Amino acid sequence: MPRYCAEAQGPYKASQSWEYEFVGITSYGTPVNVHRLLRKSDLSLAVTMTQATLWGFAGGGSMVLPGICSRESIEWNHRLMTSPTRTVGNDAPNNRMREDIEEATVMSGLDMSLLVILNPALEIVDVTAGTTIAAHRASVEKYKQLYSVSSSEVPEGKLDVGISGSFPGDRFFAHACWPIANLDYFVRDGGTIILACMVEGGLAHYSYGKDYMPYRLEAKRRQKPWSVKQP
Structure with missing residues (x-):
């Protein structure tokens, strides 16, 4: 009987090291610890959305790293956020952070990906499927045709x-701020960038950062809940 799996991973599971299998180290030094359920499956398919992000374009391999990797893998990969080639719309191999993600994807054994592109009404306007890296490249080219604009x-x-x-x-503001990176190409030095968004959840979901807070701050937070309720 073939084995298939579908499971959501949150920050809590990402910290449980026994849930993961070490499959290697990327050329950028990222230890790749992949969720064991993926490694046990006979067929693995990532269903994802193509969009411009801080590491070039999301989708495909992003479902592996950070999607189903351990916290250690995620943190090592995110070191590459400081790379000068890590910019919106700059894809692998030039984008070091994205290239690290793709190396981890190959190591994970992910079989294929299905990528969709959405319009502003959140309707699917394109679907691409195939081996992950090739399908992602093809979907990115379609995305550029739909949404890219030259500063010229x-x-x-x-x-x-x-x-x-x-x-x-x-x-959450941690994600809502991404368009600033896009506007940076279009606004002159010394100009003004205005981000208009509701951020109903606050700066970020508390579960993302609680393990990094000093004990006193954590105790204080428990005494005085955030003004915005966290789901």
Whole structure:
């Protein structure tokens, strides 16, 4: 009987080292610890969305790292956020962070990916499926045709002021701030970037950061809950 699995992973599970299998180290030094359920499955398929992100373009291999990797793997990969080539719209192999993700994906044994592109109404406008890296490259090219704009198209050069929202990814500020990286290409040095979003969940979901807080801050937080309820 073939074995299939579908499981959601949150910050709590990412910290449980016994849930993972070590499969190797990337050329950037990231130890790749992949969830054991993936390794046990006879067929693995990542269903994901292509979008511009801080590590080039999300989708495909992102479902492996950070998707189903341990906290150790995620933190090592995120060191590459400081790489000068880690920019929105700059894909692997030039984007070091994305290349690290793709190396981890190959090591994980993920069989294939199905990637969709959404319009502003959250409707599917394109579907690409195949081996993960090839399918991701193809989906990214389609995404660029739909949504990319060259800064050379801005009348009279760069903008004095750039304004952007980030719906539907605007629940937490940690994700809602991503459009700032896009606008940086279009706004002149010394100009102004305005981010207009609701961030109903606050700066970030508390579970992402609680293990990094000093004990006194954690105790204080328990005495005085956030003004915005966390789900």
